[in-house]
Amino acid sequence: NGARFGPRAIRTMERIGPYNHALNIVPEAVCKIADVGDVPFRSRFKLEQCIEDIEVHFRRIIESDVRPLGIGGDHSISYPILKAIAAKHGPVAMVHIDAHCDTSGEYDGSKFHHGGPFRLAVLEGLIDPDRTIQIGIRGSAEFLWELSYEAGMTVIHAEEFAEMGVATVIEKARAVVGDGPVYVTFDVDGLDPAFAPGTGTPEVGGLTPREAQALLRGLAGLNVVGGDLVEVAPQYDATTNTVQVGAQMAFEILCLMALRFEIVGE
Numbered sequence: 053n054g055a056r057f058g059p060r061a062i063r064t065m066e067r068i069g070p071y072n073h074a075l076n077i078v079p080e081a082v083c084k085i086a087d088v089g090d091v092p093f094r095s096r097f098k099l100e101q102c103i104e105d106i107e108v109h110f111r112r113i114i115e116s117d118v119r120p121l122g123i124g125g126d127h128s129i130s131y132p133i134l135k136a137i138a139a140k141h142g143p144v145a146m147v148h149i150d151a152h153c154d155t156s157g158e159y160d161g162s163k164f165h166h167g168g169p170f171r172l173a174v175l176e177g178l179i180d181p182d183r184t185i186q187i188g189i190r191g192s193a194e195f196l197w198e199l200s201y202e203a204g205m206t207v208i209h210a211e212e213f214a215e216m217g218v219a220t221v222i223e224k225a226r227a228v229v230g231d232g233p234v235y236v237t238f239d240v241d242g243l244d245p246a247f248a249p250g251t252g253t254p255e256v257g258g259l260t261p262r263e264a265q266a267l268l269r270g271l272a273g274l275n276v277v278g279g280d281l282v283e284v285a286p287q288y289d290a291t292t293n294t295v296q297v298g299a300q301m302a303f304e305i306l307c308l309m310a311l312r313f314e315i316v317g318e
């Protein structure tokens with residue numbers, strides 16, 4: 053609901069890019085990049101159909117040899133996007149930054165909600181749980197995430213992140229995902245609400261933007277075939293900081309995709 057305003061808010065951000073000094077890259081100088089607009093829905097009243105519409109839209113993009121960076125919207129969008137990603141690449145590795153594992157079952161009678169996209173992705177073979185790492189997990193919903201553990205996903209809680217330090221988390225993430233195609237999904241609630249209060253399910257004790265930037269930059273060189281930045285609900289943050297950090301994290305993911313293109317030309 054609230055995150056429906058995320059894309060238009062992120063489009064208003066001006067002070068993002070074009071240069072990323074840490075990765076020494078200007079994505080637009082390396083590849084063609086475009087905002088291809090919103091996913092058209094046949095009806096906003098039919099949830100299952102909306103999920104289909106997202107998949108169809110992303111399939112067209114991916115079949116054209118374009119790597120997508122989706123802007124949510126809530127985290128439920130990752131499931132149909134991953135369906136389109138897996139149709140091309142098979143089950144992919146995943147780096148997931150979030151306060152929540154989002155591997156829960158049905159809620160209010162539906163499996164299509166923002167707390168469960170990665171349960172569906174595992175059960176349907178869209179992501180490889182052995183090559184998936186979930187980072188920044190915290191809050192009081194731990195009992196919902198049993199599938200993460202049972203399926204063999206690597207879970208790094210926020211407090212473990214603090215103990216390990218960024219460099220060790222990067223090392224772990226790279227070891228888990230390996231060399232194959234990897235999807236990077238960033239829920240803005242992975243950040244501490246001190247920096248990103250504009251989101252539907254804020255959880256105290258999260259990553260700082262600097263930690264998250266360092267983590268993403270530490271993935272440089274990986275074969276990032278797609279990604280998303282979700283859960284920005286701008287109306288809950290009158291300062292616009294959530295939009296600012298959300299747009300910056302999206303830019304960091306974009307830089308990873310451009311960097312890979314610069315290195316290997318694909």
Ligand code: MN
Binds near residue numbers: 283
């Ligand atoms: Mn999420």
Ligand code: MN
Binds near residue numbers: 239
């Ligand atoms: Mn979350």
